[in-house]
Amino acid sequence: MTSDVTTGTGQEAAGLARRTRTELLRRVEDRLRSHLADERDHWAEVHEGAVVPVDALAALIASGGKRIRPAFCLTGHLAAGGDPDDPGIVAAAAALEMLHLSALVHDDVLDDSGLRRGVPTVHTRFTALHESHGWQGEARRYGEGVALLVGDLALVYAEELMTHAPGTAVPEWNRLRSEVMIGQYMDVHAAAEFSADPRTSRLIARIKSGRYTIHRPLVVGASAAGRADLAPAFEEYGEAVGEAFQLRDDLLDAFGDQAATGKPTGLDLSRHKMTPLLGWAMQRDEHIHTLMTEPGHTPDEVRRRLVETGVPADVERHIEGLVERGRKAIADAPIAPVWRTELAEMAHRVAHRTT
């Protein structure tokens, strides 16, 4: 691969740019799998039972996923003129995905979610294993305990991968991780309090999801290429497109197709997740609070009432505005035109995804 792709224009350059990123994404996949395979080999020699948490992570990698964070990290790197042959950027992108695995496994415990990528979640699977064997102690504590440790292990592996990334990417990586943890805490807490406060719910969505998915991965990629100057443009783009990503997530949870998303829909509603979608709807219609907290109401009732507030349609329009804001943010950024176009298309895809 050469870095000519970052300076070209036109269709040919666009094709080459995408092929470069596809090839790098393949290497990220290899890196994730080989890291886990090496760890498995190491632990298999120590004890036959020690490989179980490693295998749980390998199964999660194999079950698919959109690899959005690696894609934005690589895009940020290539758009910044970074060397596509630098193995450090592959390590950084793999670290972002491994961190995401950790967040998914822990998140599924926090939400008590039963499905992820169409297969049973880690804590659900190990709880069932405990039950079927009739082991000592409480099955739920065992299942959630194993998931806690599997998620911890993924976090540790993310750090190991990151030690192979360029040091210039580390400050952004540090910001990203503590944001995810604090954002998750605020999310859990807001669901418990369940008070409509759109300022807080938008802040949570921004910290725990938007920044973590788009803004920070882009800047990790650009910083790895030594282009800290791109941080402001990528921040503006990432904050806007990240919010669009999160709002689509909320819509998919409330109204999406479980067969397509691979995870249960309506879970945010049943878990009292104070999403911006819900926060706005509750401000317009106080009765929604009652529908959600008092027994005897079905999720479909809540959904109908949500639609009647007009908020979902407004959110769709808001998403359009955010995609447009993202495009404008990079309109004058000092990056090759081919990557400007690609970032605009990525904003559209992220905002209109169906899974």
Place this chain on the structure above:
Amino acid sequence: MTSDVTTGTGQEAAGLARRTRTELLRRVEDRLRSHLADERDHWAEVHEGAVVPVDALAALIASGGKRIRPAFCLTGHLAAGGDPDDPGIVAAAAALEMLHLSALVHDDVLDDSGLRRGVPTVHTRFTALHESHGWQGEARRYGEGVALLVGDLALVYAEELMTHAPGTAVPEWNRLRSEVMIGQYMDVHAAAEFSADPRTSRLIARIKSGRYTIHRPLVVGASAAGRADLAPAFEEYGEAVGEAFQLRDDLLDAFGDQAATGKPTGLDLSRHKMTPLLGWAMQRDEHIHTLMTEPGHTPDEVRRRLVETGVPADVERHIEGLVERGRKAIADAPIAPVWRTELAEMAHRVAHRTT
């Protein structure tokens, strides 16, 4: 401070060596507190509620603890002739303590332990908070969820601290962390299966406790000083003294004084923790298995039966042998005599502690 302390002999040199380490331990304490204070300042500006997980960690730091891991890390560094003025070693020692905080918070969830350092554990405290406010959702899920995220945050902060440590310490740090997670999983799993297999229970004790507490921190310290050559001697010392540490832990849990340890005693027994102590005892007396798994038996019955097997007395003798093995392991190590003496004394203190 000067590094003369590492070459002296006699009482004066011993005093100076210890004062140097005490001063470094004070800096570790400052580093831990200032890291959390800086994070608190940052998050307080973002949202008033965002500081809660940071405060939970600060409270845990303030509640005390023995700082065994930082002490071994600093000792390894100074014994290796490392520069006491290197701020990197303070960062590494602080990282080890922060990682330990993460493990404690998560461990207390895994064990459903109510007390730590004499105060309620994180998940217990947040579960009670949820109950007293009558918030939405299940109080247990909230409390354990917050503890999960507080532990994750500590793990992230440990990594941040470690980025300021010498790069030569990183490989050992990587080994240490994945060992803790896999060891914890094996521990949780062995408790669920509850089959007496002393080989597995000793392996678990070695991986999740001994290595993590003594062997790896010593080698992290020595590697930070560029003295990888000390790894074999420190490994031999650490494996022996680490096992002594763990066996004392098991004895304190089974027969110790809760007022002194600051955590509930008898918890390993009630959680079916397959400690080596229990594994050996069950091999000699099958009835112990029944006493522990069938209802109607008190912890005192189990304790009496344990003593009757003669295993606790044998374990005391075994601990003596391990301390001696530790001393021999460093008898010819290329370190200053003052640190050889100090390490021998540390082995004794660790093996005979009462808290």
